[in-house]
Amino acid sequence: MTSPLPEAEVVGSRLPEAVLFDMDGTLFDSEKLWDVGLDDLARHLGGSLSHSARVTMIGAPLALSMEILHADLGRPDLDVESSGAWLEDRMRELFLTALVWRPGARELLAAVRAARVPTALVTATRRNLVEVALDTLGRENFDAVVCGDEVAHSKPHPEPYLRAAALLGVNPGDCVAVEDSVNGTASAEAAGCPVLVVPSEAPVPAGPRRVHRESLAGVGLPELAAVLRAVA
Structure with missing residues (x-):
């Protein structure tokens, strides 16, 4: 409203x-592009990202977003920096071609x-x-x-x-x-x-x-x- x-x-x-x-x-x-990148990362890690976890990430820093993702996947043991680097590589591809x-x-x-x-x-x-x-x-x-x-x-x-x-x-x-x-x-x-x-x-x-x-x-x-x- x-x-x-x-x-x-x-x-x-x-x-x-x-x-x-x-x-x-x-x-x-570009939040829709982050949706794509995060879904791709979740699949790369062997799971799927829930809607509630995705909403919590909006506007959050990368490290916190990776912690939320790992917890959502039931994999808090995963490395935040490695996941963040993978996501940034994917997002760079999307930013180069799909920013609206x-x-x-x-x-x-x-x-x-x-x-x-x-x-x-x-x-x-x-x-x-x-x-x-x-x-x-x-x-x-x-x-x-x-x-x-x-x-x-x-x-x-x-x-x-x-x-x-x-x-x-x-x-x-x-x-x-x-x-x-x-x-x-x-x-x-x-x-x-x-x-x-x-x-x-x-x-x-x-x-x-x-x-x-x-x-x-x-x-x-x-x-x-x-x-x-x-x-x-």
Whole structure:
């Protein structure tokens, strides 16, 4: 259900000091690609991944996802690093050939850049895969990039969003984070960011610093300004 956003006009409205974008499920419809990769890995390991375990992985760092997978398969003895390396090799193949923008995401990113509002990419995905994705996203579209293997604590910990804000030299409370998952939304909210939540694969509960929409289609600068007003 889309939460009503207050009407906003760009002129006279306070725009965010920066916009902090999640990647998987937010800019790209890539959670479906992770579904493919994780199912392939589960079969490679001799089992099948349950839906409940898959939902728990959304927005989680790679090592935790591998622990969840191994437990789901009844194989906690398996090596997290080996499974993670296998999955990343498979995901690199999928990222090279099958990345698709989510509705409205490319247009929103372009509008933010045209307005010269600083941007960061804040993702739990590791740098080697993010580098592949940036060939489609456009490296020039981000003033900072924070990857899952570049922080001590990944999402849902606030560190990724705190680091992104620090790299841009802005207060997290003056930014808008754009997220799709429970873990990512919790990370941004804990960092103090107002969050525009556009769920992809699983519902995200309401919260005091969260504005929900069903899609980024039609979202532009007025809607981002309205997010700041809605959580003030």
